[in-house]
Amino acid sequence: MHASTAGPDSGQAGASPRVLVLGIGNLLWADEGFGVRAAEALTERYVFPQSVSVLDGGTQGLYLLPFLETADALIVFDAVDYGLAPGTIKVVRDAEVPAFLGAKKMSLHQTGFQEVIATAQLVGRCPERLLLIGVQPVELEDFGGGLRDAVAACIEPAIDIALEELRGYGIAPVARERAVRGDDPLSRQTYEGGRPSAEDACRVGDARFLAGQEL
Amino acid sequence: MVATPNGFDLDNTGRRVVVDPVTRIEGHMRCEVNLDENNVIRNAVSTGTMWRGLEVILKGRDPRDAWAFTERICGVCTGTHALTSVRAVEDALGIEIPENANSIRNIMQLNLQVHDHIVHFYHLHALDWVNPINALKADPKATSELQQAVSPSHPMSSPGYFRDVQNRLKNFVESGQLGLFKNGYWSNPAYRLPPEADLMATTHYLEALDLQKEVVKIHTIFGGKNPHPNWLVGGVPCPINMDGVGSVGAINMERLNLVSSIVDLCETFVRNVYLPDLIAIGGFYKSWLYGGGLSGSAVMAYGDIPENANNFDPAQMHLPSGAIIDGDLSQVHEVDVRDPEQIQEFVPHSWYSYADESVGLHPWDGVTEPKFALGPNTKGTKTNIQALDEAAKYSWIKAPRWRGHAMEVGPLARYVVGYASGHEDIKDQVDRLLTTMDLPVSALFSTLGRTAARALEAEYCARLQRHFFDKLVANIRNGDSSTANVEKWDPSSWPSEAKGVGISEAPRGALGHWIRVKDGRIENYQCVVPTTWNGSPRDNEGNIGAFEAALMNTPMERAEEPVEILRTLHSFDPCLACSTHVISPDGDELTDVKVR
Numbered sequence: 001m002h003a004s005t006a007g008p009d010s011g012q013a014g015a016s017p018r019v020l021v022l023g024i025g026n027l028l029w030a031d032e033g034f035g036v037r038a039a040e041a042l043t044e045r046y047v048f049p050q051s052v053s054v055l056d057g058g059t060q061g062l063y064l065l066p067f068l069e070t071a072d073a074l075i076v077f078d079a080v081d082y083g084l085a086p087g088t089i090k091v092v093r094d095a096e097v098p099a100f101l102g103a104k105k106m107s108l109h110q111t112g113f114q115e116v117i118a119t120a121q122l123v124g125r126c127p128e129r130l131l132l133i134g135v136q137p138v139e140l141e142d143f144g145g146g147l148r149d150a151v152a153a154c155i156e157p158a159i160d161i162a163l164e165e166l167r168g169y170g171i172a173p174v175a176r177e178r179a180v181r182g183d184d185p186l187s188r189q190t191y192e193g194g195r196p197s198a199e200d201a202c203r204v205g206d207a208r209f210l211a212g213q214e215l
Numbered sequence: 216m217v218a219t220p221n222g223f224d225l226d227n228t229g230r231r232v233v234v235d236p237v238t239r240i241e242g243h244m245r246c247e248v249n250l251d252e253n254n255v256i257r258n259a260v261s262t263g264t265m266w267r268g269l270e271v272i273l274k275g276r277d278p279r280d281a282w283a284f285t286e287r288i289c290g291v292c293t294g295t296h297a298l299t300s301v302r303a304v305e306d307a308l309g310i311e312i313p314e315n316a317n318s319i320r321n322i323m324q325l326n327l328q329v330h331d332h333i334v335h336f337y338h339l340h341a342l343d344w345v346n347p348i349n350a351l352k353a354d355p356k357a358t359s360e361l362q363q364a365v366s367p368s369h370p371m372s373s374p375g376y377f378r379d380v381q382n383r384l385k386n387f388v389e390s391g392q393l394g395l396f397k398n399g400y401w402s403n404p405a406y407r408l409p410p411e412a413d414l415m416a417t418t419h420y421l422e423a424l425d426l427q428k429e430v431v432k433i434h435t436i437f438g439g440k441n442p443h444p445n446w447l448v449g450g451v452p453c454p455i456n457m458d459g460v461g462s463v464g465a466i467n468m469e470r471l472n473l474v475s476s477i478v479d480l481c482e483t484f485v486r487n488v489y490l491p492d493l494i495a496i497g498g499f500y501k502s503w504l505y506g507g508g509l510s511g512s513a514v515m516a517y518g519d520i521p522e523n524a525n526n527f528d529p530a531q532m533h534l535p536s537g538a539i540i541d542g543d544l545s546q547v548h549e550v551d552v553r554d555p556e557q558i559q560e561f562v563p564h565s566w567y568s569y570a571d572e573s574v575g576l577h578p579w580d581g582v583t584e585p586k587f588a589l590g591p592n593t594k595g596t597k598t599n600i601q602a603l604d605e606a607a608k609y610s611w612i613k614a615p616r617w618r619g620h621a622m623e624v625g626p627l628a629r630y631v632v633g634y635a636s637g638h639e640d641i642k643d644q645v646d647r648l649l650t651t652m653d654l655p656v657s658a659l660f661s662t663l664g665r666t667a668a669r670a671l672e673a674e675y676c677a678r679l680q681r682h683f684f685d686k687l688v689a690n691i692r693n694g695d696s697s698t699a700n701v702e703k704w705d706p707s708s709w710p711s712e713a714k715g716v717g718i719s720e721a722p723r724g725a726l727g728h729w730i731r732v733k734d735g736r737i738e739n740y741q742c743v744v745p746t747t748w749n750g751s752p753r754d755n756e757g758n759i760g761a762f763e764a765a766l767m768n769t770p771m772e773r774a775e776e777p778v779e780i781l782r783t784l785h786s787f788d789p790c791l792a793c794s795t796h797v798i799s800p801d802g803d804e805l806t807d808v809k810v811r
Contacts, residue, residue, distance in 0.1 A: 058442055185280035
């Protein structure tokens, strides 16, 4: 079974498809937050028609299922491990998406998200089109950290890929005259700007994954 | 052979079975056991292989924002962490919340309990008892008869309905996309259900998916958005405006009606599907009463769901509180989360360092200094561990203890404490279930008992949701529309130093956040989460933790197929995302089982 039937309204002639743009990952772990930050930047700078939802999916698993079920097309931003040079963008489509997520999982939420796609397929309500816009991270082992420069620099081109995809669906988002910033404590500016110093708060973790040295 | 102070004989001479990672849990966990010549588990080692560093992420942040960070710890307990966090800050700063805020928070917390228990049973745990591949062999007509026998009032029971589901399942499996079911051991004799029961339960797996998307709407109504609803120190972020129509965020009659219909959905599903399934499935496993571990000897609950705002007196909370030790169910001890002598975390077997590791630290004085080192008897290398040395440090989870005792927490712990302290609703539920299933009270102290307590609790929490919904509506009708107390919102109204603790009963068990605030910022923040209690490694006295204890003395059908290990670990609904950090180095998530 390939991607299955879309929702009930998708057959309407002329109606634009319902698109879910989803940022996933954990913003508390440096470049793991790429997906969430890309979605955030998109909402700050563009206005979308009702047929498009942009969602910060965080590390949620099955909670995201209802959002997938009502979409004809899904665009996902995520930090993913392709073994490429850090800060490289990689785009994967349709059937390759779940297969990819299963082949090289970098983080916990990807297990969850692969399962969400599989579950949506099992219930026959998976978006027909899938697009994964992935970025190879620079740094994950930095608790409380923000995006590294090379990954932050990918937000702009990643957004452009998403906009291009939306245009392909006949959807033209309108750029805001001025970016709208929320006062959410987790918004990128507040989160990265309010970070305590390394002396105050240890930023590293499991030695096995830091150094990879032998016993 | 080593005898532990908490009553287990450990023998690590037999074959070692390593399961890494343990799947269908939130977070990352590894488990090692030794088997004797009869394939019975005689030693158990449970390891949290991640560390998330939440404590250090929060240091220096604004305490009013702490909930937002804790909500990002993992993808499951978002709401419970947020609730516990705002309670900790309110406790530290002496903030009292309005009655409506208490009712709304209770509805959200109860909703999360019901939702989480259902998702756990059908989507994480069922596959330990139910074989979806065997369901393909079922006769839809016989399945329909079974369904009508176990739950006459559940409308979805026709032979055609089950045939459709069976066909859908068949297409899914035949497409080679076993995805969801790929880590199963489907030919293992540990699975005991007839195909019709397997088909019925698999069908409800799908029904539960449809239910859950309705259930979570409560978080959008009261929290403004989902996922990641908003919380507020001092109350709840949603204003009440009963005359309002369609305004964004405000609670009006239309929204309350929606809440009421969701409460109905929860009650109906638990009554017509979840409980009957538990009884039907459990009936085939009545002779498999392994996995009791600490549940009959050392259990603890903090209590939750205060009837009235700001009153955490155990007698005033709907979910029970107290500790039982040494197997003495005639005595329920009071738990004081502020007393430095009661709750302490030890690290002699955890990858952290203390100045003096012979003592435990109360969370207010907690220290989180990571220190990864493997013991001399570790087999393998740092990046490829074949077998851990449990005599040394071996886990990213600390070992919390209550007055020196390793404790089990969670639905079963709450139900044992509730039963022992004479909690009427709980006693009534438990007695009815045991009578229906023709089982003695001692049957509770098992893996199946843990699974059963979760289902009973879902029913109780669904009922309590109704209680607080009615209370909220009555209070609003009486003219009280207050939802937040912002008197102490401004940091200039705070003392220069303060400390507080927030408690809750998360779906997985007792949860505490301890905070110290200095000059308006977080100075220290320690979370002791349920899986820290249950998944704890050994302590300085040699007591094993609740997961380890529950695995002891369980016979395995096949050493290379850890169905029994998964079944028992899953019965705790482990969530290691918040107890611990990351990823197998090669990113491979397929469970690797090694027998040595």
